Structures are given as structure tokens and as C-alpha cells.
Amino acid sequence: MSKQDKPIGKIAPYTHAAAGWGALRHVAQGMLRERVPPAGIGALLAQNQPDGFDCPGCAWPDRAHASTFEFCENGAKAVAAEATSRRVTAAFFAAPDHTVTELLRQSDHELEHHGRLTQPMVYDPASDRYVPVSWDDAFALVARELHALDDPDQAAFYTSGRASNEAAFLYQLFARAYGTNNFPDCSNMCHEATSRGLPPVVGAGKGTVTLDDFEHADAILIFGQNPATNHPRMLGELRACAKRGATIVSINPLRERGLERFADPQAMGEMLTGGSTHIATLFIQPRLGGDLALLKGVAKRLLEMDDAAALEGAHRLLDLDFIAAHTAFFDAFAADLRGEAWDVLVAEAGVPYAQIAQLAGIYARSERVIATWGMGITQHKHAVATIQMLSNLMLMRGNIGRPGAGLCPVRGHSNVQGDRTVGIEEQPTAAFLDRLRRVYGFEPPRHHGHDVVATIAAMEQGKVKVFIGLGGNFAVATPDTPRTFAALRSCALTVQIITKLNRSALVHGRAALILPTLGRTEIDLQQGVAQGVTVEDSMSMVHVSYGRNAPASPELLSEVAIVSRMAEATLGAGEGQGRDGLPWPAWRGDYALIRDEIEKVFDDFHDYNQRIAVPGGFHLTVAPRHRTWHTASGKAQFAVHAVPRDTPISRARQQHGERLLVMMTTRSHDQYNTTIYALDDRYRGVFGMRRVIFIHADDIAMLGMRAGDWVDVKSVWDDGVERRADGFMLVAYDIPRGCVAAYYPETNALVPLASVADGAGTPTSKSIPVLLFPGRMPEGGGR
Numbered sequence: 001m002s003k004q005d006k007p008i009g010k011i012a013p014y015t016h017a018a019a020g021w022g023a024l025r026h027v028a029q030g031m032l033r034e035r036v037p038p039a040g041i042g043a044l045l046a047q048n049q050p051d052g053f054d055c056p057g058c059a060w061p062d063r064a065h066a067s068t069f070e071f072c073e074n075g076a077k078a079v080a081a082e083a084t085s086r087r088v089t090a091a092f093f094a095a096p097d098h099t100v101t102e103l104l105r106q107s108d109h110e111l112e113h114h115g116r117l118t119q120p121m122v123y124d125p126a127s128d129r130y131v132p133v134s135w136d137d138a139f140a141l142v143a144r145e146l147h148a149l150d151d152p153d154q155a156a157f158y159t160s161g162r163a164s165n166e167a168a169f170l171y172q173l174f175a176r177a178y179g180t181n182n183f184p185d186c187s188n189m190c191h192e193a194t195s196r197g198l199p200p201v202v203g204a205g206k207g208t209v210t211l212d213d214f215e216h217a218d219a220i221l222i223f224g225q226n227p228a229t230n231h232p233r234m235l236g237e238l239r240a241c242a243k244r245g246a247t248i249v250s251i252n253p254l255r256e257r258g259l260e261r262f263a264d265p266q267a268m269g270e271m272l273t274g275g276s277t278h279i280a281t282l283f284i285q286p287r288l289g290g291d292l293a294l295l296k297g298v299a300k301r302l303l304e305m306d307d308a309a310a311l312e313g314a315h316r317l318l319d320l321d322f323i324a325a326h327t328a329f330f331d332a333f334a335a336d337l338r339g340e341a342w343d344v345l346v347a348e349a350g351v352p353y354a355q356i357a358q359l360a361g362i363y364a365r366s367e368r369v370i371a372t373w374g375m376g377i378t379q380h381k382h383a384v385a386t387i388q389m390l391s392n393l394m395l396m397r398g399n400i401g402r403p404g405a406g407l408c409p410v411r412g413h414s415n416v417q418g419d420r421t422v423g424i425e426e427q428p429t430a431a432f433l434d435r436l437r438r439v440y441g442f443e444p445p446r447h448h449g450h451d452v453v454a455t456i457a458a459m460e461q462g463k464v465k466v467f468i469g470l471g472g473n474f475a476v477a478t479p480d481t482p483r484t485f486a487a488l489r490s491c492a493l494t495v496q497i498i499t500k501l502n503r504s505a506l507v508h509g510r511a512a513l514i515l516p517t518l519g520r521t522e523i524d525l526q527q528g529v530a531q532g533v534t535v536e537d538s539m540s541m542v543h544v545s546y547g548r549n550a551p552a553s554p555e556l557l558s559e560v561a562i563v564s565r566m567a568e569a570t571l572g573a574g575e576g577q578g579r580d581g582l583p584w585p586a587w588r589g590d591y592a593l594i595r596d597e598i599e600k601v602f603d604d605f606h607d608y609n610q611r612i613a614v615p616g617g618f619h620l621t622v623a624p625r626h627r628t629w630h631t632a633s634g635k636a637q638f639a640v641h642a643v644p645r646d647t648p649i650s651r652a653r654q655q656h657g658e659r660l661l662v663m664m665t666t667r668s669h670d671q672y673n674t675t676i677y678a679l680d681d682r683y684r685g686v687f688g689m690r691r692v693i694f695i696h697a698d699d700i701a702m703l704g705m706r707a708g709d710w711v712d713v714k715s716v717w718d719d720g721v722e723r724r725a726d727g728f729m730l731v732a733y734d735i736p737r738g739c740v741a742a743y744y745p746e747t748n749a750l751v752p753l754a755s756v757a758d759g760a761g762t763p764t765s766k767s768i769p770v771l772l773f774p775g776r777m778p779e780g781g782g783r
């Protein structure tokens, strides 16, 4: 490699335990980088406390009444990012080199680092700049553009999962009163396969465990999840499980270091002695998307072991009583397992038979098993089938609906589950719409709306012209980047309700607004009274959150205020009933009144205000947890799924042979989705750069290249469109052959819009067929 080809970053394997002193040092560095004022650091101590705010970092639950500060490195980074003292003011947008065109040249990392937005801005096409606008004029512009549409379905209302229940409930009510069910949501790109896959088989699209179950589990199977980075507080739970002697297995093409050893920063003993706890004892590394075959293999092996036990008159391994009393279609499922060929399962899983049998052995020996999963399972073409296969496996031994056992999808955004619960749903049920009609006296739209991918396609066709985003970074989080950019630019109006400048504000429609909002860490005063908002975590606990910091700017409005004022400007307001008669001003004046409304629409929220007054909040009913099954048969259902062998990837491989690689796009340790905090991925040994591709050493050799070489990437799809991302450095890594990994969002341009999970519409961000070509180090050295 010549001198000028030298990348800025460095690759060095991580040899320490996860968290520990490393995490503490990084928190301190993060605070300095963000120039967090002392008061903001005080706010950290209020994070996830009964009277503090809910951590905006992730949806992992908190132990109720936690008496010590729940320490989490990445939660601290999320708080620091919000508590930063940097500001994006009107002067920022007026600076000579800050036209929209020029700002677009900055990286996502640079945009984020300008800090918090301070006042509403409107796009001025004459100067190609954002210029100040009053809140009233901003809302009037939204109303005008919405009224100008021929059909309410020409508007789409996006939600990112940080919005509170109160904001999300008003948002869906506004959009439905206006006349559409177009609710693209970040969960469409996230756990949608869980939300669509579980209801037919167990009757609810949510996890069936609570934190208490972790205290009783004998085995925890972690599928496609990187908790050390994305749900660090989960490691505390896993550490306790490991110390008790529970078996922890990671099923992941990458042997994520953070699951090997963990030094708990909250356990002083470990911190002082440099000790750590071993977490996972078995690492199974399927090839990308191999989980369906792997799970089917484990189920088949379990069935074989049970057959043998039956023959010998030994203790049976299937929970026959549970299967008989609580499930349907077991016979069809068992027949399909018996008919499946081992060589197909082994080849498609990419896991040797001996390891499949080992996993089946652990599963069979463990009385109580919890299965957790993340994006490694959901962002695939066959995600729904995979999740149903996981449910099958759990049902075989009655591992759903009893203490210490169950299904545990681990959600991402801190309130993504709550937003869905309170009505952000593009496919609403008739019962829910009937209820809205009864309570509010208007007829909501009945036909289903667009999810994320359908929204982009509709924009392309000129069928969606107004885009409103309640949080998030739609332009960057979504697939097929150039197409998505063009789609957004074809809109008449784009509105971003955000806390920090991001690319979605710069890739805008003919008219565009930036509506800056309070973050969850900030005090939200309405009529002089501090308001709390509520959120639901990944285990269906609902609790209240009060901000502690002074607002980043006196001009910021809360999400509730922005949504309700947009609604009022568009529909008018009244005393309580009908499309144009809803009492938006009263609601935003007192959020307890919004909770009363949520209670009127959802029975599960009875006594909402009283129940959140209890520290830790309350648990929403998840029927399968109590072995009540709201399915077609009234029982838990086994689902038969073939292991698909004719797929876009297998077809691409037929065409290109072993040079065809399958790429996953994943998160580094120093990012929050599209927000890039810094350029390190400590546990994977990458420092100061992001443009890397993790690849097996033998695949590097197969390509005739060397580690450290630069490559360009093209994806293989059958629509004739060239999709490429250029300038990535090859890093030899412990990953199955034929599979590669790179970071999101740099690689989103490679994901074809049409490549989605069957039955869920989730972009297949973890299985993109790609080819690598010799390339060059990009400007900036691979940052």
C-alpha cells in the first residue's frame, strides 16, 4: 500500500471484556466531545430512575425501583448527544457556506455535530437556504399544503420510535381525522417481521417475558443481536444469569466480542479487580439468513431425541400435555420435520450437524428457556417464517407462558413498541377504527395505508406529495438511497420534526420545514406545569418520563404541542367531537387529558394516570404470557415452513458463482442508527474509520485481493438498476465464508427497494447479494 493510500483509521482486535473501564472512559470522552454542561451530567443520574426520564437509548426495560444509577455507556452517549451545548441557530443557516447544497456535502457525522436545532425554519428556494419562520406561519404552511391535495392519501405521516405515547396518539388521531392511514414507521424497517409473524401463531406481536423471567431461565438463546453495543443494560441481566449458571448461547454469524466477557461498571468488585464474567458459552455462526434452516434443524433433532426417548420409555422431551391442551397443527409440523433432509438443513444453515445437535441438547436439557432476537433475524426475506419457526421450537417444550421462559424480541427505539400500541399502524383493525368513530364522532378511513417502502414507491409515482416526519431520519434510514432521495425531492412539502440537523432536512420537497422539538431529557412546561410523557418498553411496561434539563432553546415546542398545533391549523378545534371539533388546545395544555383519551380508546390502559403514578409504571397484558391464544384456532399454532432454496441470493450465486457474497449492514459501537457519534467500533477492533468490509480471509484470497485493499461494492438485483457504494477497506474477520458485513447507513444504497421480508415489507438489510471490485481509498481515508 503506497503512503497516500494509507487509511486514517486502524484495525486492532479488542481483547478486553465488554464495558468495564473502557466504557467509563468513553462516556467521559463523549461528554467532553459534546461539551455537555454540568447540569446535563446531573441529568444522567436521573436516567431510568422512577422519577427521572426514560433513557432515549433503547427499549430494554429497567428494574423498577432501581436504587442505583443504571449505568450504560451508549445510553449516556444518547443523553450527551441531546444535552450538548452546541446549537444550530438562524445564524448557522445564514453562514456563507451553509446553503442546503453546501450542507449536503457534509457527512452525517458532521451534520449531527452542529448540535441542537433552536427555532423553526422554512426553506427559501431563492437563496437555497433555510430561513426563520414563525411557528404560526409554519403550521399554516402545513395546513395549506394538506388542503391542496386531491386526496388525503397523498400525505404520509412517518414516526420514529422516540415519540411518546401522548405525541403518537395525537399524531395518529390527526392523520385519521384528516383522512389517511399512511403511517410509515421506523418499525417497518425494524421488528415488523416480529409484529406480523407472532400474531398468527401465538396471538400477539409482542414479547411474552418480563425481566423477572430472566431470573429463572436455565438457558437464554440470543439470535441475531449485539447487546453489548445496542442494549448494554441487557448485559447486566445476562451477567446475573451467567453467574447463576444459566447457559447462554449466541447465534450470530459474527462472534460478537461483547458477548464473550463483560465487566459490569456497576459491580465495584469487577471494576477494582479487573475481573469479568463470561457470558455466552457457545457461539454458533450460521451463514446470513441461515437461521430458518438452523431452527428447523434444532426442532428436527429434538423430535428425533424425543422419538428415541419414547422408544426407550424414558422421560419425553416434548411437553406433550402442553401440546395437546394449548396448540394446534403439531402433527403437520412434525410430519414436515421428519420429511426434511439433514443435508439441506446443514447446508442452508451453514452450521455443522454436530453443532445443531449440541444446541438441541442444550435446549432439551434446559427446563426454562428464553429466546431473544434482534435485527439479525428480522431484516431478511424469510424473517416471518424464521420467527414462526422459533415460536415452533419454543412451543415444542411449552416454553411460552410460564415463568423463566418465553419469547423476547428486543426492540430498538425506546418507544417504538408504545407508538404502535397507541395507533401508529398502517393496517388498523376494524375494531380499533370502530372505537375511534364511537369516541370521536368521525368516520376514520378504512382502507390500509402505506408502510415505509410503499411510501417511497408512492412518492416516486407522484401519489404521495406531502411527507411529515415525527422524528427520525427517513432519507438515510431507508433503502435504495438515490431513489429515496429523488422520491423525497419530488414531494410538494417535507416536514421534519427533529432535535438535530440531519440529511432528511436537506433532501427536501419543493417546500420544506424544520420544526425543532424538545428531547425527552428536557423539562416540558405547559401552562406553567411540568408535563410527563409515557413510553412502553420492549417488555410491555408502561411508565412515565419527566425531563430534567432546561430546553436547548426557549423557542422549542414539545412534540405534543407541534402535533396538536399542526392538527388545529389543518382541521380547526372545538369542544370534543367530529373531525373539526377535537379539543387540541386543551389536550396540549395537560397531557393527563391525552392519557384519558388513550384510555377511552384502549381498554388495556384503564386507570392510566393512576397506574403511572406508581414507580415503575404498569404492565400491559400480553395474552400468550397467560397462555391465552388470540389466534384463528384459539390455540397456539405450529406453522410449517419449507427451507426456501430458490431465492434472489441463490439465483445471483448461480449467475456469479462464489464471487457472489451476501452482505449484512449493521451498527458500529459509536452510532445510534443514522446518528454517527464517533468513528470507532471498539469491540470489533475498528478505530477511526467506518468504510470497512468484514470478510473471511479465504474469501479475500478467493477474490485475489489482500486485507487492507480497497473495494467498490455493487449489488445484484434483476431490475437493471445499478446500485453501488464505493471505497471500502477489506478487513479479515471471523465471519462465515460467503458472508460480509459493513456498516449502515453507508451501504443503504445497495438495498433494492423491492427486496423486502415476505409478509412484513421490511427491507432485507441483512442479506444483500453483492459483488466486490477493486476500488480506491475514498477522500477522507475511509471515515
Ligand SMILES: Nc1nc2c(c(=O)[nH]1)N[C@H]1C(S)=C(S)[C@@H](COP(=O)(O)OP(=O)(O)OC[C@H]3O[C@@H](n4cnc5c(=O)[nH]c(N)nc54)[C@H](O)[C@@H]3O)O[C@H]1N2
Residues within 6 Å of the ligand: 057, 058, 059, 074, 190, 223, 224, 225, 226, 227, 229, 230, 231, 251, 252, 253, 254, 256, 286, 287, 288, 289, 290, 291, 373, 374, 375, 376, 377, 380, 411, 412, 413, 664, 665, 666, 667, 668, 669, 671, 672, 673, 674, 766
Ligand atoms: N448504541 C446503540 N443502541 C441502539 C441502536 C444503535 O444504533 N446504537 N439502535 C437501536 C435500534 S432502532 C435497534 S432496532 C436495535 C438494534 O440492535 P441489534 O438487533 O443488535 O442490531 P444490529 O446492530 O443491526 O445487529 C444485529 C446483529 O445481528 C447479527 N446478524 C446479522 N445477520 C444475521 C443473521 O442472518 N442471523 C443471525 N443469527 N444473526 C445475524 C449481526 O452480526 C449483529 O450482531 O438497537 C437499538 N439500540
Ligand SMILES: Nc1nc2c(c(=O)[nH]1)N[C@H]1C(S)=C(S)[C@@H](COP(=O)(O)OP(=O)(O)OC[C@H]3O[C@@H](n4cnc5c(=O)[nH]c(N)nc54)[C@H](O)[C@@H]3O)O[C@H]1N2
Residues within 6 Å of the ligand: 160, 161, 162, 163, 186, 187, 189, 190, 191, 375, 379, 412, 413, 470, 471, 472, 473, 474, 477, 478, 497, 498, 499, 500, 501, 502, 517, 518, 519, 520, 559, 665, 666, 667, 672, 673, 674, 675, 744, 745, 747, 748, 751, 765
Ligand atoms: N441498511 C440498514 N438500514 C436500516 C437498519 C439497518 O440495520 N440496516 N436499521 C433500521 C432500523 S432497525 C431502524 S429503527 C431505522 C431507524 O430510522 P429512524 O428512526 O428514522 O432514524 P434515527 O437515526 O433513529 O433518527 C435520528 C433522528 O431523530 C431525531 N430525533 C432524535 N431524538 C428525537 C426526539 O426525541 N424527538 C424527535 N421528534 N426527533 C428526535 C434527530 O434529529 C435524529 O437526527 O433504520 C433502519 N434502517
Ligand SMILES: [Mo]
Residues within 6 Å of the ligand: 186, 189, 190, 191, 411, 412, 413
Ligand atoms: Mo430499530
